[in-house]
Amino acid sequence: MVNYRLLYYQLSQAGLPVEGVAESGRIDYTRALTPAEEATAAAVIAAHDPNGLLPEEIDRRDYSQARQAALALLDSGIAGWDAMTANQKNAWIGANFKDVMRIIRAMIKITT
Numbered sequence: 578m579v580n581y582r583l584l585y586y587q588l589s590q591a592g593l594p595v596e597g598v599a600e601s602g603r604i605d606y607t608r609a610l611t612p613a614e615e616a617t618a619a620a621v622i623a624a625h626d627p628n629g630l631l632p633e634e635i636d637r638r639d640y641s642q643a644r645q646a647a648l649a650l651l652d653s654g655i656a657g658w659d660a661m662t663a664n665q666k667n668a669w670i671g672a673n674f675k676d677v678m679r680i681i682r683a684m685i686k687i688t689t
Contacts, residue, residue, distance in 0.1 A: 580627040591621050643683035650676055 579602040588595040593614055594607040610618060630638065650673055658666065670677075 578627045579625065580629060583627070583629050583631055584622070584625050586631055587621050587625060588618060591617050593618055593621070639683055639686075643680050646676070647680045647684070650680065 579598070579600075581598040581600050581602070584602075584604070585595055585598040588598070588604065593610070596605040596607045598604050604618070604622075653673075661669065
């Protein structure tokens with residue numbers, strides 16, 4: 578089994594002159610590979626995980642996870658925010674500051 582889009586990306590990132598990768602796993606190059614390139618291609622193919630994700634798929638997954646975490650975190654604070662005293666609000670912010678910042682950094686990374 579092969580993830581042909583991911584394998585194409587991986588071969589390209591390795592600097593190989595890949596023209597295309599078929600769903601069957603057949604790889605077409607724009608020219609014959611040098612012995613060094615053949616070794617690189619073999620290593621890339623051996624390391625290929627068909628369940629792996631392309632960078633944009635990782636970004637989508639990370640964005641989705643960050644969004645869910647943000648919503649859950651905000652829901653936990655917002656639900657009782659109006660009834661909280663100033664000390665309770667400060668305590669909630671203090672207890673969740675790292676998580677809020679992690680979520681914000683993830684959202685900024687993904688959207689920029």
